[in-house]
Amino acid sequence: MLIAIIEDTPVNLLVMQSLVKRLGAHDCQIFSDAEFGLAWCQDNAPDLIIVDYMMPSLDGLEFIRRCRSTPALQERPILMVTAAAERSVRYAALEAGASDFLTKPIDTHEFTPRVRNMLQLRAAMAATTHRADELAVAVRQATEEIQMRERETIMRLARAAEFRDPETGSHILRMAHYSAIIAQHLGLPDETVDLLLSAAPMHDVGKLGTPDHILLKPGRLTPDEMEIMRQHASIGYEILRNSSSPMLQMAAEIALSHHEKYDGTGYPQGKIGEDIPLTGRIVAVADVFDALTSARPYKEAWDLEHAREHLLAGRGTHFDPVCVDMFLDNWNEILDIRSIYQD
Template sequence: MNIAIIEDTPVNLMLMQSLVSRLDSGLVCQIFSDPLLGLSWVIEHKPDLIIVDYMMPGLDGLEFIRRCRNDPGLQDQPILMVTAAAEKEVRYAALDAGATDFLTKPIDRNEFNPRVRNMLRLRASMAATALRAEELASIVEEALREVHLRERETVLRLARAAEFRDPETGSHISRMAHYAALIARQLGMSEQAINTLLLAAPMHDVGKLGTPDHILLKPGRLDENELEIMRQHALIGYEILKNSASPVLQMAAEIALNHHEKFDGTGYPHGKSGESIPIVGRIVAVADVFDALTSVRPYKAAWTLEAARDYLLEGRSSHFDPRCVDLFLECWEEILQIRSLYND
């Protein structure tokens, strides 16, 4: 363990150094007669114990302690202040500044040794507690990582269950999720929210698990009755995903319910409009429609990228949130990269 002694009187400095050397051969002692040099060394090296005199030229012990405590790495280190026995007011001020304990002048070995030992035990105990806290934090972090991995696997399997019944491909849900993340990042959402969105967006159509095959897989246009049944997938998806303790499934439920709402209020299932549609619903609406248009389906050929871009622009403020459209199309190079990376 390292001890720093800051004392401008050479006799006291050498005496305390000698007493420390006799305490334990494993102790390393640094001595400074100049308080400014001592402060610089202490801030850089963060010793386990600091012993500082009160009366010193240029920088007294009180200010020395204050500057130590202002350093984040020195807020817990034990500090012993050396004062005269009668200097009660100084002691009070030292305690207020952050001193841990005191040594009185003249230096007495019978006082010095136990106080230094006690402070070093305190420091060792604090270091052990901090180490244990780090170990526990690491264990908790690993446990949470495993939980998140299991949650991610469950979420992706649920999304794939819907995919097996839907003519859409796994690449579609990957592309649209990354398109959605692209918009979210442009909107300034936090990385945590973006990562949650990446996991939640693929479940936007999980409600199609409840859609009959003859409607879901019909190669031609749906009639009005069939459309009404198809539109139920938004509510079915919400019912499947709602009331979960998982933030991912909570967001997924919100997306499933709202990604077919339109900005002008003509969407479904509830005819919400404008900002009454949750932002994740507005984001996924743009991402999902763009990828659906540019992908092959049993009932249509894939649109060109330019035609799909024009469709988004035509739907600004009617079908889509105009800000989401604009931010998405500003990232055209990233869109092309996502399409290339997650190609069918």
């Protein structure tokens, strides 16, 4: 282990260094200058620090306080060397964070077991920390595997909905990445952006419950048929709701809210403005843009400029104006996504 001894008396330094060497092949660094020794300890975080109380430039109490204010040294064992009668100093040292004491003059029978005990304590602490790190890695790996399976399940369910819908698989990839671009430039946390990227493809999963003669109708829907079509938002929400998964919770929120309009004329709940969940407002922009610019059996694809004008025209009525701005302000990224995920 790495041990630091800070003592302004050369004889005591050499005595303690010699006694430490008897305990095993430890790396023992000695310092007669307290300030220099402190700086070295803060940079190297030794496993054990032995420090004298009475030193000219920096006494042992202040040395310990500065050690404990250094994150890397907050839990490292510190032995302070004091005269046997200095009880008040010992009390102050305990308050400052000393782990144990050594008395002067140095007694081999006291020094050896105290230092050995501190090294064993440090070894136990290091083993516990190492085990905790191993467990954290294992938990992280297990969580990543669960999330990967969860994403796969969500994507497969989204693809199942595609088989009943003339929209393509590339549509759900494009609109999901458009949504992530908007969310990222809105300043949402990376974790939220990742969740949105995974949850957005589920926005139309409720179309699994829409009859074929309505879902696949090539012409304009009648008012009654449109009412049935609009039920897919609520159906998607019912499919996804009440999950313990944050991803599915977000997917349920998106399914229910992505057809709401900023002015309150959307469906199924007629929510207005910021009462609409932000995820729904984001996906509304991404979904409509990609639907407009994609060919369908019942329509031709709009050109990009026409689609941009539609977003601008709906800014503040159909769409959240800030979401539209984030989408259009990062137009090159949008074009990159269109290029990568072509039909």
